[in-house]
Amino acid sequence: MAKHLSKRDIDAVVSLIRGWDQPKITWAAICEQAATLVGKTPTRQSLNAHEAITAAYQSKKDTIKEKVPNKPRPASLNAAASRIANLESEIIELKEQNRQYKQMFVLWQYNAYKHGMTESKLNASMPKIDRERSDNQKR
Template sequence: MARHLNKNDIEKIINIIVLWESNQITWDGICEAVEPLIGKKPTRQSLNMNKDIVEAYHNRKKGIRATDNAIRKPANLKIAAARIANLEKQIYHLEEQNKNFKEQFVKWQYNAYKFGVSENQLNSDLPTIERK
């Protein structure tokens, strides 16, 4: 019987994907890279069942395509240190924003359950706008 991925395993897998340094990222490569961390080689299908892992994979794939491994090299260490500081501030801001979005989603999820809103109602398409 297959071992399910727990929250800790999922975080480790996402971390591997985010820090992926190769020019090409594949599901098989991810499976092999996470095997020593989680104690078992997961299948592509088990990774593909988790939305957070799939999102991290697609974002990393887009990032690889967008940068084409063109690493900007600063002129000196002072500029590099300033850039690192700015990026760390941006990361902190985005992590806080993401945390707030997740908290808001949990509130909405609870209220939808509380007031009997079905998943189909929540996932229904937006109405089309008729423009002249």
């Protein structure tokens, strides 16, 4: 029987996947490496059952496929320091933007509840647009 993974185990496996430095990533290799973290070799199915692990795996697999250099090397330390400062500034801006979006979502959630909107109404798909319709058919 497969071992149920705790939140700590899931976080450890996600970190393992994010730090994967081999040229190819497979579920079998992850299961093998995760055995030392989890205490028992998990199955692919037990790992795949957790959304965080699956998302990390797919992201890492896409990154490996793109063959983007993981660690671009700047020409000098000054260029590296400048790049780091710019990236840290961007991270701060994005965190603030994310905080504002979360705050807006909470407000929308409250207003939807206040006006009797159900989750199914909020998740309803967009209406289909018939682009081949002529103006004569409107009348």
